[in-house]
Amino acid sequence: MNPEKFILVCNGAECRNPGAEEIYNNLRHECSIHNADDVQVIRTGCLGFCAHGPVVKTLPDETLYAGVTPEDAAEIVENHIINGKKVERLLYNKNESKQNVKVDNADFYQKQFRIVLRNCGIIDPENIEEYIARDGYAALEKVVFDMNPDDIIAELKSAGLRGRGGAGFPTWMKWNFTKQVESDEKFVVCNADEGDPGAYMDRGTLEGDPHSILEAMTIAGYCIGAKKGYIYIRAEYPLAIERLQKGMEDSRALGLLGDNILGSDFSFDIEIRLGAGAFVCGEETALIASIEGERGMPKPRPPFPSVKGVWGKPTLINNVETWANIPVIITRGGEWFSKIGTEDSRGTKVFALTGKIRNSGLVEVPMGTTLREIVYDIGGGIPGDKAFKAVQTGGPSGGVIPAEYLDTPIDYIHLKELGSIMGSGGMIIMDEDDCMVDVAKFYLGFSVDESCGKCSPCRIGGRTLYNILEKITTGNGELEDIEKLKTIGKAMQTASLCGLGQTAPNPILSTLKYFEDEYLAHIKNHRCPSKKCKELISFHILADKCVGCTICAKNCPVNVIDGAVREVHTIDQSGCIKCGKCFEVCKFNAVFIK
Amino acid sequence: MAALTRESLKKLRDSLKKDFNRINSAGKTKVVIGMGTCGLAAGAKETEEAFLEALAKEQRKDVVVSGTGCMGLCFAEPTVEVIVPGMPSVVYGNVDREMAERIVRKHIQGKILVNDHIYDKPSVDIIEELEGN
Numbered sequence: 263m264n265p266e267k268f269i270l271v272c273n274g275a276e277c278r279n280p281g282a283e284e285i286y287n288n289l290r291h292e293c294s295i296h297n298a299d300d301v302q303v304i305r306t307g308c309l310g311f312c313a314h315g316p317v318v319k320t321l322p323d324e325t326l327y328a329g330v331t332p333e334d335a336a337e338i339v340e341n342h343i344i345n346g347k348k349v350e351r352l353l354y355n356k357n358e359s360k361q362n363v364k365v366d367n368a369d370f371y372q373k374q375f376r377i378v379l380r381n382c383g384i385i386d387p388e389n390i391e392e393y394i395a396r397d398g399y400a401a402l403e404k405v406v407f408d409m410n411p412d413d414i415i416a417e418l419k420s421a422g423l424r425g426r427g428g429a430g431f432p433t434w435m436k437w438n439f440t441k442q443v444e445s446d447e448k449f450v451v452c453n454a455d456e457g458d459p460g461a462y463m464d465r466g467t468l469e470g471d472p473h474s475i476l477e478a479m480t481i482a483g484y485c486i487g488a489k490k491g492y493i494y495i496r497a498e499y500p501l502a503i504e505r506l507q508k509g510m511e512d513s514r515a516l517g518l519l520g521d522n523i524l525g526s527d528f529s530f531d532i533e534i535r536l537g538a539g540a541f542v543c544g545e546e547t548a549l550i551a552s553i554e555g556e557r558g559m560p561k562p563r564p565p566f567p568s569v570k571g572v573w574g575k576p577t578l579i580n581n582v583e584t585w586a587n588i589p590v591i592i593t594r595g596g597e598w599f600s601k602i603g604t605e606d607s608r609g610t611k612v613f614a615l616t617g618k619i620r621n622s623g624l625v626e627v628p629m630g631t632t633l634r635e636i637v638y639d640i641g642g643g644i645p646g647d648k649a650f651k652a653v654q655t656g657g658p659s660g661g662v663i664p665a666e667y668l669d670t671p672i673d674y675i676h677l678k679e680l681g682s683i684m685g686s687g688g689m690i691i692m693d694e695d696d697c698m699v700d701v702a703k704f705y706l707g708f709s710v711d712e713s714c715g716k717c718s719p720c721r722i723g724g725r726t727l728y729n730i731l732e733k734i735t736t737g738n739g740e741l742e743d744i745e746k747l748k749t750i751g752k753a754m755q756t757a758s759l760c761g762l763g764q765t766a767p768n769p770i771l772s773t774l775k776y777f778e779d780e781y782l783a784h785i786k787n788h789r790c791p792s793k794k795c796k797e798l799i800s801f802h803i804l805a806d807k808c809v810g811c812t813i814c815a816k817n818c819p820v821n822v823i824d825g826a827v828r829e830v831h832t833i834d835q836s837g838c839i840k841c842g843k844c845f846e847v848c849k850f851n852a853v854f855i856k
Numbered sequence: 857m858a859a860l861t862r863e864s865l866k867k868l869r870d871s872l873k874k875d876f877n878r879i880n881s882a883g884k885t886k887v888v889i890g891m892g893t894c895g896l897a898a899g900a901k902e903t904e905e906a907f908l909e910a911l912a913k914e915q916r917k918d919v920v921v922s923g924t925g926c927m928g929l930c931f932a933e934p935t936v937e938v939i940v941p942g943m944p945s946v947v948y949g950n951v952d953r954e955m956a957e958r959i960v961r962k963h964i965q966g967k968i969l970v971n972d973h974i975y976d977k978p979s980v981d982i983i984e985e986l987e988g989n
C-alpha cells in the first residue's frame with residue numbers, strides 16, 4: 263500500500279535537535295503498532311523554527327507541532343493520525359508572536375507571506391502562459407477596461423503601499439504627482455540597479471517573475487499617461503535581463519505590450535537600459551542621467567523626477583519590489599493589502615538574509631514581523647551555537663541593531679527609531695566574532711569607493727572618516743577621534759548632495775551608538791574584543807596544550823613556527839602575518855589569539 | 857500568436873488555469889527545478905540533466921520537468937519541487953545527481969518520500985489558497 267499520510271520530523275543536519283532521531287524511531291514504532299501502513303514517517307531538512315524544536319509536521323494537512331519529545335510520539339500517532347484529532351497541547355503557538363500572519367481569516371503557521379514573490383519558485387518565468395494562469399495580466403485588463411487613472415490612485419492610496427527602494431515614499435503620491443503634471447510625453451522607470459552589498463531581492467523577483475514587473479509598469483503607463491517605460495538594470499544580472507527580454511517579446515506577441523493593448527486604444531512599450539554597476543546610479547537623478555547617456559551623477563532636487571525626469575519629461579520611478587506589489591493590489595483591492603502589516607507600513611517586505619545564519623535566503627514577511635522571528639524561526643538561528651550580536655539592515659546607508667532589540671517589529675518607523683533604516687532589504691546577521699568597528703569600516707569603504715566625487719561633503723568627508731577608522735583599527739586611535747567621527751558624520755548627513763553621502767556615515771553613527779565600548783577598547787587598550795583587527799591581535803601557542811604534532815608548522819605559509827616533533831612549538835611574532843591558519847588546524851586548542 | 861482581446865485573454869486564462877492546477881495536479885507528475893542565479897550556481901543544470909536521464913531510463917516521458925525562479929531557500933540549493941498526483945507536493949533541497957536519481961526511483965516510481973532532503977515550502981500560495989480555486 264502506498265502511503266497517504268506523512269509525518270515529517272525536522273532533522274536539519276545543521277540544527278539536529280536533541281531527541282529528533284528518537285522521535286523519528288518512536289513515531290515509526292507507533293505506526294507499526296497501529297498497523298498504519300498508509301503512513302510514512304520521514305526525516306526532513308531544517309524546517310526553520312529551530313528555537314521551538316524539535317518540530318514535527320504532518321502532511322497533507324500541514325499541522326506543525328513544536329517542542330515535541332520522544333514520549334509524545336504515541337499521542338501524535340494515536341490521536342492525530344489514527345483518530346484525526348490534533349494534539350492541541352503541542353500545536354505550534356502562533357500567538358507567541360505579536361504579529362501573526364492572518365489574512366482573510368485564514369491563519370498560517372508559517373511566518374512568511376508572499377505577495378512580491380508569489381510566483382517565484384512556482385511558475386516557469388520564461389513561460390507567459392504560466393503567469394497568465396496565475397492571474398497574470400488580470401490587473402492590466404481590469405485597469406484598461408474598468409478603471410480610470412484616479413481609481414487606480416485611490417486603490418494605491420487605500421493600500422498604503424510605500425516605496426521599497428529605500429526611502430519609503432508613499433507610492434500613490436508619486437503616481438499622483440506624475441499624473442497631474444501636464445506634458446506631451448511622460449516616462450515610467452523601473453529601478454533595478456540593486457547595488458547594496460548583500461542584497462539580491464530584486465534579482466530574485468526579476469528572475470522568478472519578470473512579467474509582474476512588465477504588467478505593473480504598463481498599468482502605470484495607463485495611469486499617468488505615458489507611452490514608454492525604461493527598465494534600468496545592472497549588466498551584472500544577465501539572467502534577469504534575458505528573462506525580461508523574453509517576457510517582453512512574448513507579451514508583445516500576445517498584444518499585452520506595444521500598440522493597442524488588448525485591442526484598446528492604449529499603447530505602451532518598454533526598453534531595457536543597462537547600468538555599468540556604479541552604486542550611485544541607483545539614486546534616481548543619477549539613474550535618469552545614465553539613461554540619457556550622461557555620466558551617472560546626482561542632481562539637486564527639486565525638480566523631482568515627477569516634474570522633470572528622463573529627457574526633461576515627467577517621470578515615475580519605482581523600485582522592482584514596489585512594482586511587483588502593484589498587480590496584486592489592483593486585483594485584490596487596496597483594502598485587502600492594507601490589512602497586512604502595521605499601521606505605519608502596509609504589506610510585506612522581502613529581505614535577503616545572509617551572514618551568520620543557518621538558513622540564508624530570500625524571505626518575505628508581513629511588515630511588523632520581529633527580528634527574532636526572522637533570525638530564529640525562519641533563519642534557523644546562528645550556526646555553531648555562537649551568540650547573536652547584531653543585524654545590519656539598509657546596507658551602506660543603514661545601521662546595526664543589537665540583540666536587545668530583537669523583539670522590535672520591523673517597519674519603517676521602528677527601524678528609523680533604532681538608528682537604522684529599512685533600506686532595500688539586505689539583512690546581514692553578525693555574531694560574536696564580528697568586530698563592529700571593522701563592520702563600520704567595511705560599509706564606509708564601500709561608500710567611499712562608490713562616491714561620485716561631485717560634492718565635497720561626501721568626497722572629502724567620507725575619506726576623512728575612513729582614515730580615522732583605519733587609525734582606530736590599527737591601534738593608533740585617540741579619544742578625540744570619536745567626537746571627530748560624530749561631527750564629520752553629522753556634517754555629511756546635512757550637507758551632502760544625494761542620499762549616498764547623506765547616509766554614508768550611518769554605519770559609523772549606529773555602531774557608535776550601540777557599541778562605543780568596542781571603539782574605546784581599540785583606542786584605549788589597543789585591543790579588538792572580537793579578535794578581528796589584525797594589527798591588534800597576535801597568535802600564541804599554549805605550552806601546556808601543545809603536543810608537538812607539527813601540523814601548525816606544516817601549514818604556516820610563512821614558516822615562522824618553530825619546534826621539533828613532540829616538543830612545544832613557538833611562533834616568531836616578527837614574521838607572523840596573522841592569517842590564522844595555525845589556529846584553524848590545531849586539534850588540541852593549543853593556539854590562542856591575544 | 858494572435859493578439860489577445862479582453863475576452864480571449866479571459867478564455868485563455870480559464871483554460872490555462874485548469875492545466876496549471878497544482879494542488880491536485882490531476883494527471884501529470886511534475887518536477888520543478890529552481891533555476892535562479894543561486895540554483896544555477898549550485899548546479900541546477902546538472903540536476904535537470906540527471907532527472908531527464910533517470911526519467912528516460914524509467915520510460916517516464918509523461919513527467920514534465922521545468923524550471924522556475926528562486927524559492928528563497930538559498931542555503932539548500934539546488935531545490936526541486938516534486939508533484940505526484942495523490943501525494944502532497946514536496947520540496948527537496950540539496951538535490952545533486954544522486955539525489956535526483958533517488959527521487960525518481962523512490963518518490964516518482966515508488967510513491968514514497970525520500971528521507972532527509974525535504975524542506976518546507978516557505979509560505980502559503982496566495983494565488984491558490986486564498987482564492988480557493
Ligand SMILES: Cc1cc2nc3c(=O)[nH]c(=O)nc-3n(C[C@H](O)[C@H](O)[C@H](O)COP(=O)(O)O)c2cc1C
Pocket residue numbers: 424425426427428429430431453454455456457458541542543544545546547579580581582584585686760761762
Ligand atoms: C546612493 C543611492 C543608491 C540607490 N540605489 C537604489 C537601487 O539600487 N534600487 C532602488 O530601487 N532604489 C535605489 N535608490 C533609491 C532611489 O533613489 C529611489 O528613491 C527609488 O528608486 C524610488 O523607488 P520607490 O519609491 O519605489 O522606492 C538609491 C538611492 C541612493 C541615494
